[in-house]
Amino acid sequence: MLANERIFEVVKMAAAVLLALVLTFILLLIFSAQPLESFSKMLFAPLTKVRYMGNVIETMIPLSFAGLATALLFRTKLFNLGTEGIFYFCGVVTAAVATQTMSSALIHPFVTIMISGLVGGLIALIPGFFKAKYNTNELVTSLMMNSILFGLGLFIIKNFMQALDVPGVASHLFQATAKLPVIIPSTRIHFGIVILIITVVLLQLMLFHTKLGYTIRMTGLNKNFAKYSGMNAFWLFLVVHFISGFIGGVGSSVELLGMYNRFQWSALPGLGFTGALMAMLGRNHPVGVVAAAFAISYLRTGADIMARTTDVPVEIVAVVEAVVVLFVSSQYFLRKYHERALIKKGGEQNA
Amino acid sequence: MLDVLKIMLTPEFGFTVIRVVVPILFAALAAYIANSAGIANIAIEGMMLMAAFVGTVTSAFTQNAWIGLIAACLAGMLMAAILSYFTLILKTNNILGGIALNLFSSSFTVFLLFIITGSKGTSATLSARSLPKIVIPILKDIPILGRIFSGHNVLAYIMFAAVILVYLMMYQTPLGLRIKAVGKDPHAAESVGVDVIRIKTIALLLSGLLAALGGAYMSMGYLSFFTQNMTAGRGFIGLAAEAMGMGNVWLVTLTAFLFGMFDALSNALQLFALPSEIIQTIPYVAVFVGIVAYSIYEYRRMKIKGD
């Protein structure tokens, strides 16, 4: 049974999750006064109320966008972590547009999201261009850009958009016309989920059924092969960076317009970095990314509820995330069993 | 502009450069050793952060800064061991593994911080110990040099020693030869019986140790407590410095100092009436510009060679 590649992948994923949970439980045993209660809260609390499941979905939306943006880059073997900075800066852009007066509640969010996406795409083109043209290490440039974009964004908010009646970093209130409507009553699940689904479908089609997608996949698997086949890495890197930045910008905008009334991020929100985890967990596959985002959001929501009622902080989820990611992206994890099964099968066939 | 230049020419500025370069240079050395063995160690940032946390907390509990330093080193090496296990034994992509470890440390330190202090921001409430500052007898009396080089945290002097030790190890010992061999061509190294995984593990552990020293400095020298994500990308700045050093320890060191200088500059400019959010981006802009300029240089060089 383990000889089958697909089944083996599933078993591997399950084993990784199990291991991570065991480790989490051990940590709880050490650090928590009520380990069992904490653990069960974290695992099962989201199921107890509709509102909690709503929280899971709300958390999932930005994580998915960040994950999709990163996954596209990772697929092309571009290790760019710039989604974090794009999320922050496009948040500022969103605030700038969302605070303007506009008559239509249909057009306002659309315009805001599109401008935000466009800015995100253009920002991503900066490390993208240097990578494509000069092979500049995109990991370093994108990380530096995160810090730069944060400083720049903060500067803009503080000097041009700061609401004086609110303490700390805060923009003026968004116009009511700009907000994304809630679509499921008694939760805060907003129209962003629809935008997410559209994005996933488009990406899925693009990646697996178009020439661009074919080029992305082949370049990611073997860039020498792509070059040899006549594919143009320069343009491809630019396009991929732009699309990724665009998705990041849209994600940031959707999150703000769906969940907040004003821009209040006084530090990098960490969503972009989590996107890298989602990409890895989802194997850089659009649907996989959303599934991963759902699982992690579920855990985070559980941990959040746990943190409110017990002595354990939310950050414990990081243990689960890191352990699962490390094991899932390990080629050799459990491979022994896979091989043994293959050898057995091979032996039988050859006998 | 002239005022800025004036500041840069004071011995105090030189002192600050050394003060801020310590974590960057340790990170660069950590990257250098790992890279020589053929591993891009992205996890340096996380190793530093973890070491910073463990160092100061241990010093608070034991009331001994040196025990704190040792604990910090062990923490960095433990992180390195985890990374080696995953990348070398289980064949995780080292960049992905590094990213995962970085995210893990940034949250896990906050998790522990909250458990221990009840705060998610800093460990300032703990009465932690810092590593001592050292005034060097004769040097301190030499006019300008004394004010630049004397009176630093002990880790600053360990840093200078580390540069020389790393050089000696890489160029004058069998281990260095093997590390380079493993990095350049693992199959060739294996063919003469060099245990590739063992050598890479050693290199990563050393890399973790150096990163840990840089991290310990952050919480037990630069500041005297831990704050959330206090390394603030210094590990990556170190990586950038290493990348621009073209595999040469001295160039790596020089580049690290260059970045340190921009860091110090950003500190010095805080005195002026300039927007602080922008001023704080100076070191990152410098690294960005530096790495882009370097890659353009490399690109041109390759082009001339006809590759």
Add this chain to the structure above:
Amino acid sequence: MSEIILDLKDITKIYSNGVVANRNVSVDFRKGEIHSIVGENGAGKSTLMKIIFGIEHASSGTITYRGKPTQFHNSMEAILNGIGMVHQHFMLIDDFSVAENIVLGMEPKQKRFFLNKKEAVNVTKNLAKKYNFDMDVTQRVSRLTVSAKQKVEILKTLYRDAEVIILDEPTAVLTPQETQALFENLKHFKNMGHTILFISHKLNEVKAISDRITIMQNGESRGTFNNEDITIEQMTELIVGRKVSLSYDDFKFESDRDGVAFKVEGLHLMKKGVPILKDINFAIREGEILGVAGVQGNGQSELVQGLVGLAGINGGKWFINDQDITSLSVDQKRIHGLAYIPEDRMKEGIAQGATVAENLISSYYRRKEINGPIFMNDKAIGKVATQLIKMFSVRTKNYKSKIESLSGGNIQKVVVARETNTDPKVMIAEQPTRGIDIGSAEFIHKQLIDMRNRNVAILLVSADLNEVMEVSDRLIVMYEGEIVAHFDRTKDVGEMELGLYMLGVKRQDEESLKRASLC
């Protein structure tokens, strides 16, 4: 009869992917003999050697070494016990000096911790002298010729006191003359008491050097023979289990051979101040195969990489049917009718992780035939793939299988199928049959000849002399980045004569070389 030093009994090796590489192989090796293991690619020779050397582990069976049952866990154990191996692909670190390469892993020390560089140089110098190797041990390996690199490899084993030396296809990269010199060295080693395990598929060489010969076919041993007890013909039959056609003449139609399809003018290239290619001029007619012979590393791969547009060239021009394609992109060159079978199929020729179909369309994916207005036409792709798989008898479950699940020969067939499918005017084939089984190699040769018969111009670059001599119509020889010989009819050239040009001993006059450009 001298004593048996190494004795293998019933060795079976099943790889983790289920492939049986060795089945019940039994063979013994005696002290001080040259013992050849022959068989075609994929017959299990290399695996057997890797088992002896501790890189692979037998699934079952016993190994007795120096009278004791042994199974080395890794190559270090084998090395420590006096077994050395010279791999087919050199295991040298280019940036290190000869001495550093030799002492690596067993470095002489000083003051306990430090490397003794002087001692390293002295020891290796003396060692080279003792075994009649003449070389400067402080040289960087990257500057050495192929045969000198091989000497370094052999010295590496001798530095480690190897009693048994395994040489995996050592002559594949050598000229006939260099092979002769190697054989002299091997005989010298034998007289000094070393046991030589000589892996090869060149039967005349095996016949010339061996004391005993073990023949392998399909993972099994077909027996061990004293050299004098077996003829080359008998060996051939045991190796393939059938007679092979050694000549492709019957497949070649006389083509009209009129127009020049491909023309190269004045190509040159410098790297780090060293000339890699010097004024390369040649032309290929339609329906003609031009072979490029030469020892590896004399500019062939730079020439090819430059022509297809994957690496830079400093000067010169090249044309397809009089159209200048010099400065076109890889893609544009392909559109103008260039196709390329790369030297390293795993590195450039395929994308591991992709399906057979995806690998079959990479040079073809923008064609209208397999695309709709927005989306690619999966059905059409499947049809193209299925058709190619059938035409090239690629052994795969279906076109959705992952490419890496195929054997080397079948992967190469995928590459050839794809490159043929674009209807090229010019095909550049670089080592098209390296490391694949005879069946696939023969098939690919026939495909190339078939293309030639359809008026495609083919440039065939190969380090395998047999290949260039059997398949090509005309022949040029490259030495140190220059064309040093041109032969109008490959049939008229002798192997030894070719060797002299490959080594740079002989060089044709300018008038003869000009004829490479067909003018």
